[in-house]
Amino acid sequence: MNTVTDAARDQRREYSQGEDRPLGSYAATLAVYGLTVGSAAVAARLTGRRPPDLGLRDVVLMAITTHRVSRTLAKDPVTSPLRAPFTRYAGVSGPSELKEEVRGTGVRHAVGELISCPFCMGQWIATAYAAGMVFAPRTTRFAGATITAVAVADWLQLAYAKLQQSAEG
Structure with a gap:
């Protein structure tokens, strides 16, 4: 066992090149994700649920919902009260979005990176949406349509502001 621990420590040191990278915490985060997906798969099997056939409409709805929810949670x-234990306010990064710096070390740092990054959150959100399609497809589609409407409204607000700026000069 000591050899495995030493090898992992050497690998982390070689990988990080002196930077503080919480590889063990990242591995734990991956394990939580895998355990969550595995548990959902077991629950689906035990309850006789099967994934629905997804058409283009479902995939587009899922993609836009994932985008909007990921940005909402991360930015x-x-x-921000959900992120505050793991991040520190660093300013504004865009319309109705915050820039935050990750705090702490180990698990705190790894979770901070995950929850403040919309790209990182996307995998978790899409997986939750997919599970919703297995266990409650009508409710999931309804929630997805609602969130997609918000995303489209956001894009329209940005387009309107841009048109207004160009009209003013």
């Missing part, structure tokens, strides 16, 4: 000022 929105209203969700």
Whole structure:
């Protein structure tokens, strides 16, 4: 066992090149993700649920919903209390979005990186949406359509502001 621990420590040191990279915490995060997906698969099997056939409409709905929810959780000022234990306010990064710096070390740092990055959150959100399609497809589609409407409204607000700026000069 000591050889495995030493090899992991050497690998981390070689990988990080002196930077503080919480590889063990990342591995734990991956394990939580795998355990969650595995548990959902077992629950689906035990309850006789099967994934629905997804058409283009479902995939587009899922993609836009994943985008919007990921950005809301990772950047929105209203969700900043959820991120506050893991991040520090560093300013504004865009319309209705915050820039935050990750705090701490180990698990705190790894979770901070995950929840403040919309790209990182996307995998988790899409997986939750997929599970929703297995266990409650009508409710999931309804929630997805609602969130997609918000995303489209956001894009329209940005387009309107851009048109207004160009009209003013």
